[in-house]
Amino acid sequence: xxxxxxxxxxxxxxxxxxxxxxxxxxxxxxxxxxxxxxxxxxxxxxxxxxxxxxxxxxxxxxxxxxxxxxxxxxxxxxxxxxxxxxxxxxxxxxxxxxxxxxxxxxxxxxxxxxxxxxxxxxxxxxxxxxxxxxxxxxxxxxxxxxxxxxxxxxxxxxxxxxxxxxxxxxxxxxxxxxxxxxxxxxxxxxxxxxxxxxxxxxxxxxxxxxxxxxxxxxxxxxxxxxxxxxxxxxxxxxxxxxxxxxxxxxxxxxxxxxxxxxxxxxxxxxxxxxxxxxxxxxxxxxxxxxxxxxxxxxxxxxxxxxxxxxxxxxxxxxxxxxxxxxxxxxxxxxxxxxxxxxxxxxxxxxxxxxxxxxxxxxxxxxxxxxxxxxxxxxxxxxxxxxxxxxxxxxxxxxxxxxxxxxxxxxxxxxxxxxxxxxxxxxxxxxxxxxxxxxxxxxxxxxxxxxxxxxxxxxxxxxxxxxxxxxxxxxxxxxxxxxxxxxxxxxxxxxxxxxxxxxxxxxxxxxxxxxxxxxxxxxxxxxxxxxxxxxxxxxxxxxxxxxxxxxxxxxxxxxxxxxxxxxxxxxxxxxxxxxxxxxxxxxxxxxxxxxxxxxxxxxxxxxxxxxxxxxxxxxxxxxxxxxxxxxxxxxxxxxxxxxxxxxxxxxxxxxxxxxxxxxxxxxxxxxxxxxxxxxxxxxxxxxxxxxxxxxxxxxxxxxxxxxxxxxxxxxxxxxxxxxxxxxxxxxxxxxxxxxxxxxxxxxxxxxxxxxxxxxxxxxxxxxxxxxxxxxxxxxxxxxxxxxxxxx
Numbered sequence: 117x118x119x120x121x122x123x124x125x126x127x128x129x130x131x132x133x134x135x136x137x138x139x140x141x142x143x144x145x146x147x148x149x150x151x152x153x154x155x156x157x158x159x160x161x162x163x164x165x166x167x168x169x170x171x172x173x174x175x176x177x178x179x180x181x182x183x184x185x186x187x188x189x190x191x192x193x194x195x196x197x198x199x200x201x202x203x204x205x206x207x208x209x210x211x212x213x214x215x216x217x218x219x220x221x222x223x224x225x226x227x228x229x230x231x232x233x234x235x236x237x238x239x240x241x242x243x244x245x246x247x248x249x250x251x252x253x254x255x256x257x258x259x260x261x262x263x264x265x266x267x268x269x270x271x272x273x274x275x276x277x278x279x280x281x282x283x284x285x286x287x288x289x290x291x292x293x294x295x296x297x298x299x300x301x302x303x304x305x306x307x308x309x310x311x312x313x314x315x316x317x318x319x320x321x322x323x324x325x326x327x328x329x330x331x332x333x334x335x336x337x338x339x340x341x342x343x344x345x346x347x348x349x350x351x352x353x354x355x356x357x358x359x360x361x362x363x364x365x366x367x368x369x370x371x372x373x374x375x376x377x378x379x380x381x382x383x384x385x386x387x388x389x390x391x392x393x394x395x396x397x398x399x400x401x402x403x404x405x406x407x408x409x410x411x412x413x414x415x416x417x418x419x420x421x422x423x424x425x426x427x428x429x430x431x432x433x434x435x436x437x438x439x440x441x442x443x444x445x446x447x448x449x450x451x452x453x454x455x456x457x458x459x460x461x462x463x464x465x466x467x468x469x470x471x472x473x474x475x476x477x478x479x480x481x482x483x484x485x486x487x488x489x490x491x492x493x494x495x496x497x498x499x500x501x502x503x504x505x506x507x508x509x510x511x512x513x514x515x516x517x518x519x520x521x522x523x524x525x526x527x528x529x530x531x532x533x534x535x536x537x538x539x540x541x542x543x544x545x546x547x548x549x550x551x552x553x554x555x556x557x558x559x560x561x562x563x564x565x566x567x568x569x570x571x572x573x574x575x576x577x578x579x580x581x582x583x584x585x586x587x588x589x590x591x592x593x594x595x596x597x598x599x600x601x602x603x604x605x606x607x608x609x610x611x612x613x614x615x616x617x618x619x620x621x622x623x624x625x626x627x628x629x630x631x632x633x634x635x636x637x638x639x640x641x642x643x644x645x646x647x648x649x650x651x652x653x654x655x656x657x658x659x660x661x662x663x664x665x666x667x668x669x670x671x672x673x674x675x676x677x678x679x680x681x682x683x684x685x686x687x688x689x690x691x692x693x694x695x696x697x698x699x700x701x702x703x704x705x706x707x708x709x710x711x712x713x714x715x716x717x718x719x720x721x722x723x724x725x726x727x728x729x730x731x732x733x734x735x736x737x738x739x740x741x742x743x744x745x746x747x748x749x750x751x752x753x754x755x756x757x758x759x760x761x762x763x764x765x766x767x768x769x770x771x772x773x774x775x776x777x778x779x780x781x782x783x784x785x786x787x788x789x790x791x792x793x794x795x796x797x798x799x800x801x802x803x804x805x806x807x808x809x810x811x812x813x814x815x816x817x818x819x820x821x822x823x824x825x826x827x828x829x830x831x832x833x834x835x836x837x838x839x840x841x842x843x844x845x846x847x848x849x850x851x852x853x854x855x856x857x858x859x860x861x862x863x864x865x866x867x868x869x870x871x872x873x874x875x876x877x878x879x880x881x882x883x884x885x886x887x888x889x890x891x892x893x894x895x896x897x898x899x900x901x902x903x904x905x906x
Contacts, residue, residue, distance in 0.1 A: 152199045207220040214245045258273055262299040319343050333374035359393065360394060617640075621685035653707065654706075691807075719784050731771055
């Protein structure tokens, strides 16, 4: 016997939110697990919860919301998945456990019920077994089944002219094939079907007027590309979607033109909690949503571009983070207005809502000087603390359920933060607040990049100046000079690199002196820049350069890394198919992908050692995982295998540093290449690869690259109004050539200057500004210094 317990309101230790959603009762099902939920009203106006359980469907009388009573149980195949929909006086129950569709006759309630199994007719006679979800067109009378054992789980249609005996009417198969044709759940509005393709992360809009010949109208990816359920707005213009993965959103899309679908908004409850949304329903422009560990959440979506959270009740206080524990479903359509919520572990909840409208705050942020709109500005409601960013058109839409007078802070990188006090918010009303921001003053950042061995300028070096708000990237000119205009003064991360040099990075203050960077010769790539590695692939999921997006398996274990290897300048690396969403949609599939380095010259090195850090993970599928990462080195003629990485290799599932001594392994040439191949062999296993921190270590061959010391020159007076003196290193004995450049890289003059007591007396007339002074001694030794002329 299962232990059933009704918990009174005063004894339940669960906190309600904003007094807009109150607990009437909780009914525990002991060790049983609950799935989805529906509702029903009999001819006597008694209200019932139709509760999906792991042993069948439980029919609970909730007419008295504080005293729910189990009336009947409809047995079903054991399964933790069970979905229920009603039409007229019948309920239709499906599960992934098998048994087809259970058709339950509720017409005799509160008296006894009856039920029968439907497993298909016509071309599907006796074939329907497992079904993930279903929906009913209550207007025309059609049953839709999704995620069944038929085909790849595409949509199936059944006529309910006789509700007790469904009959096959047609089906629709999305033409993409494979996982993309699988439909996890759907919503039907008259003759328009909205399908959620969970494994491919998009919804489809299908015209099913002709059930034997449906027509695809449009498709759209959802916020985190794991489309679970869909529901249409009251005016039939907005589709609301849920993605069943960690950190997911309630999405809203304008579907009034299926050929031009537009995303209107996306919103989370408890941002940063990593919680998972599950099912949403729309009632009177409110979205009533089951949000797993967060419980039941209600949003005012009367302005779908500006959803406002107005109520919340946590049915699962055990946790508030990611994962699929807690509230499975919520049913909001009872005449009483009471909500029925099913919590997987904690049972049935009967909740009493008080629907209120949000207080809407909307406006546009512009530049006070130019009048241009400002995207990516932050609008903060200080009490309560709510953040919103402006769109590409400078517009924002936000708000709260709590009325009153608040302060609003508006900020954007490069602008003076503005505080607006005394903003009045009223439930159900729009407060328009347009804001103008004053731009901060900017500076010009100038610098020179030279070879640390020769002192020569390094042309075409890549320069990145970055902080949390800005990202400037430029290339040095023929004289190794760079200039970045329009920089907001402050601290930045400076990264400079070129293939054939070790990447340089440091923190700089832009208001300081001109920046001098010396690059040391060698081959090193932490992938802060794209130095021209090439990618080829027979798989649709190839190598990609960027900051990695972490993916996680169903147990929360990391699959694709969400960080690069440590100890380098940036946060980028190469990973295979770098994308958000389900882990099994972004690994290498059905083929291989190659990553090939640019040429590097090993003849420069004595005793070279090749190093890199790799990521590899291989699991799942049928049989033992058999995929691999193959790392090879070629000199243009011969190729050697450095490493074959498999699931049992060291460091699997982590960044792992590997070093190979190349002496005697392969003949050094000037056309060496590193080749990294990740291949997916048959068996359907998951395979992910990554590469970071490529480097050649070893002693540079001074017979090939002469190592020449570079000196920092002392100039005085500095600043000067004209003439100046250059102090030379005491070891310099030959003739000296002096070159003056301005910071745009423009050559000012070059002249031979005679040294007197290790000093050069330079007489010149220079305009006010900053200059680079370069001295080169006849033996090749160089020095440089920065001179300011006033």
